[in-house]
Amino acid sequence: MGDLEPSRHPRPVSVYLHVPFCVAKCGYCSFYSLPVGGAPDKALVALYLEALSAEIASLRGTWGPFSIKTLYVGGGTPSLLSLQDWESLLRVLASLGDLSVLREATVEANPCSLREELTSLWRSSFMTRISLGVQSLDDGELRVLGRLHDAQTALQALERAVRSGLETSADLIFGIPGQTLGSWKRSLSLTLCAGVSHISAYQLTLEPDAPMSNRAPDLPDGYPFYRYAQWYLPRKGFRQYEISNFAMQGYESWHNLAYWRHQDVLALGPAAWGYWGGLRYRNAETLELYLEEARQGFPLREQRGERLSKRAQGIEAAILALRTSWGIPRAGFAAAWGNPMLHEIERFLREEVPSHCVFFDEEKITLTAAGMRVGNAIWAGLLGLGDG
Ligand code: SF4
Incomplete structure (x- = not known):
């Protein structure tokens, strides 16, 4: 894969946006998100979108102008937003800069909230790819993880994503308490049968702040599961192009390649990480602090960063x-x-x-x-x- 650095466009950058709302906290999760119990409050989302616009204006003023080569909308649960909020979010994102060199734009989705109205909107916009948090296709394992969906819901969501015509990637987890090689093989093969072009396979790890870590479960050795994926997926046409990622030829994630190639990535939204010319920085850690910083014009971005030698x-x-x-x-x-x-x-x-x-x-x-x-x-x- 070559890189895309056309000189006639403003500086091409990758962008990560964090959408900080989830229905509930999954047991293994240590990402920042607000558990909202259902749909997020309309007024709160409006404030978030307003702050995002202000952050984009501030970034354009200090480091811009930009052309956007890859975009990743992660979370949290971006698919939890309403159709109207997504229409607004797409307008806000379009104000980032020149989108004519956009190579890939991914949105993370949760099986419970991936609706047809969203996939149609994304398909008609500049979004190109869905990353679906499947994690497992075994109901017992999903319960252990504290996920709200079951295997049937995940399979239907996978089919919906693939049918939309957007590139589809699935996240799967191995090393779940009670997981067997047989159930891992079943999760992998059912995911492939659904027609995805990319799989990310992660070993379950529990950070001290993950809800499940209080229960201190015994985690099985992940090695045989990983070895199995390395053996099985290439036989199905999925090349391992990164430690945790497997893709059909031409379906590698361009956005993640920007991280692995040590390129600049702008951070948007609360708790998002960015990297800019040797400066690694993290945005305000909670939505509340982020909204407060937006009111002050984002004065702390560079102070909060670490400049690497x-x-x-x-x-x-x-x-x-x-x-x-x-x-x-x-x-x-x-x-x-x-x-x-x-x-x-x-x-x-x-x-x-x-x-x-x-x-x-x-x-x-x-x-x-x-x-x-x-x-x-x-x-x-x-x-x-x-x-x-
Ligand atoms: S794992 Fe994903 S869906 Fe679950 S709480 Fe964390 S960010 Fe939300």
Whole structure:
């Protein structure tokens, strides 16, 4: 996949927008969202949309103008918004900048709230892709996770998404208490049968602030589930192009590639993370604080950020690149971060990591499937190279 950097357009950027409303909190979730018990309050959504417009105006004034190459509307539960609120949101998003180079625009959806009226609206707008939070197609596992949908609802939502003509990706979770290899295989194969072109497969992990972590459940070893996905999905035409992501040829997520290629990503909405020219920043952590900052013109964006040293950026760029099947492109990496950094990283990978985990050729350095299975240990080693 080449990159899209046409010079006749303003600076092309990727954008992440956080929609902070959910019906209820799932047991494993540590993302920021407000559990609203049903539809979010109209007046609160109106304030949120107003603040979003103000944030866009402020970003355009300080770092703009922009052309938008990828957009990701995540959450929270973006599909919880009403049709009218989505019409307003699309208008707000269109004010971000030049959309003529937009390559991909994804919206996250929840099986319970993915309605036909929304998929039709998205299809008729600049949205191109749905990422559906399926998580499992086993009712017992969904209950353990504290999800509100059952397998039947998820399957119907998958079919609705695929039928809409938008590219469809499904999120699935492995390592759920009580999950078996048989039920994992069934979730994978039913998801494929529904016609998706992309699958993200994540191991269940519980951050201390996740509701389920109070109950301290025993989590099964995720390794056999992951290995199975690595074996099964490529046989069905889904290439593993990143540690947690599998896609049919041409259906990789361009937005996520912007993160893995260490490119700039603007953050919009409460608790959204952004990266801008070496500055990693996080927006106000709650909707309440975000609305307050909007009233003040977003004065804290840069103060709240962390500016990474050149060396830290280089190590991070190497880790992100190794997550993908494209790996570290030697020439591009050396041009961006210098030959000494490339040699130091290569020396670490040759000397400290088992040889069957890494592949080296003249153009690139990549992890093998076995290397991806021990990715966390490799990242820890690379981060241990420290500030030199
Ligand atoms: S997992 Fe998704 S749907 Fe569940 S609470 Fe978290 S953001 Fe909301």
